[in-house]
Amino acid sequence: MGRRLLLHADADAFFASVALRDRQDLRERPVAVVAHVVVACASYPARAHGVHAGMGIDEALRHCPELVLLDVPHGEIEEAGDALLELFHAHAPAVEPGSIEEAFLDPGTDDVETAVAIAASLRRRAASELRLPLTVGIGRTKLMAKLASRAGKPDGLHVIDAVRDRELRTSLTPDRVWGVGPRTLARLADLGVATLADLDAVPREELQQTCGAAMARRLRQIREGTDDAVVRPVTRRTSFTATGATSGYARPDRTPLELLETCVGRVCHRAERSGLAGSSISLTLTPASGERARVLRTSRVEATAQNEDWQLLARGLLERAPLPRLTGLGVTLERLVPADQVQGALF
Numbered sequence: 330m331g332r333r334l335l336l337h338a339d340a341d342a343f344f345a346s347v348a349l350r351d352r353q354d355l356r357e358r359p360v361a362v363v364a365h366v367v368v369a370c371a372s373y374p375a376r377a378h379g380v381h382a383g384m385g386i387d388e389a390l391r392h393c394p395e396l397v398l399l400d401v402p403h404g405e406i407e408e409a410g411d412a413l414l415e416l417f418h419a420h421a422p423a424v425e426p427g428s429i430e431e432a433f434l435d436p437g438t439d440d441v442e443t444a445v446a447i448a449a450s451l452r453r454r455a456a457s458e459l460r461l462p463l464t465v466g467i468g469r470t471k472l473m474a475k476l477a478s479r480a481g482k483p484d485g486l487h488v489i490d491a492v493r494d495r496e497l498r499t500s501l502t503p504d505r506v507w508g509v510g511p512r513t514l515a516r517l518a519d520l521g522v523a524t525l526a527d528l529d530a531v532p533r534e535e536l537q538q539t540c541g542a543a544m545a546r547r548l549r550q551i552r553e554g555t556d557d558a559v560v561r562p563v564t565r566r567t568s569f570t571a572t573g574a575t576s577g578y579a580r581p582d583r584t585p586l587e588l589l590e591t592c593v594g595r596v597c598h599r600a601e602r603s604g605l606a607g608s609s610i611s612l613t614l615t616p617a618s619g620e621r622a623r624v625l626r627t628s629r630v631e632a633t634a635q636n637e638d639w640q641l642l643a644r645g646l647l648e649r650a651p652l653p654r655l656t657g658l659g660v661t662l663e664r665l666v667p668a669d670q671v672q673g674a675l676f
């Protein structure tokens with residue numbers, strides 16, 4: 330068998346795509362999903378106007394006065410993330426999630442046609458069952474699979490075959506290797522490294538001194554074709570998180586207690602549906618003052634997925650906290666165990 334082919338599956342403009350599922354009327358319009366005063370995700374038509382994630386709303390509106398602003402649909406995003414993960418698991422025995430909306434998959438094949446068929450099925454089902462555009466890249470290492478998904482975006486399928494793989498290991502510029510920051514890039518430029526092939530002329534120790542042992546090793550491995558090709562599967566979830574904002578752009582404001590109730594309900598619902606129960610819950614409070622978020626956590630209790638149990642515990646936790654004015658709140662149900670292993674009820 331040749332080298333296994335890996336898939337990198339990545340939902341396109343995920344937050345915006347989820348928000349637009351029931352807004353066909355906005356499909357072709359520039360849309361930004363906003364969190365507080367910042368763009369969390371821009372749709373592709375908005376990106377064409379120079380709007381991108383992390384940009385302040387004022388600046389985004391200067392770039393694109395007709396920009397449509399939507400609130401982050403937190404609950405729908407969490408549900409869509411769970412459904413995507415399920416879809417990934419239905420297509421490969423080994424899935425390593427990178428974030429809520431992307432993952433590496435190892436379907437266990439070295440045959441390009443087979444890998445393409447799996448990728449096509451993933452994309453078809455994401456579109457029909459989840460109504461989400463998904464790009465899939467195929468390559469022989471994680472880097473190559475990810476470069477392929479970048480090349481395929483949006484809503485595409487792209488393969489980096491053995492020939493292209495070899496070419497890239499010569500011609501790739503270091504800025505396209507994920508994890509290489511601006512400082513390392515500047516240092517590599519000082520060494521005369523404009524492409525991976527230029528690494529050949531740099532003495533080993535010099536490269537190590539310039540960008541650190543780990544990065545030096547990784548760059549050499551990429552050049553040689555021995556970089557990371559192992560999908561490390563996550564077998565079971567360890568937590569569910571739900572987040573929300575107290576103030577909205579298009580929806581009414583909510584009190585921290587109302588928000589808490591919604592978020593606790595969402596994590597319990599997701600845990601129950603997955604056949605899991607939590608043993609502790611933590612709250613992440615984001616103060617309006619801009620201070621660092623505070624995390625509060627219950628001690629460990631007997632595992633349960635009962636909404637009423639967690640509502641009581643979470644409310645108690647929030648009410649005991651000296652409460653600053655909040656802009657956002659997150660709830661994480663933690664230390665999950667299979668629900669069928671739980672002995673009795675909590676109370």
Ligand SMILES: [Mg+2]
Nearest residue numbers: 339340341342
């Ligand atoms: Mg994405």
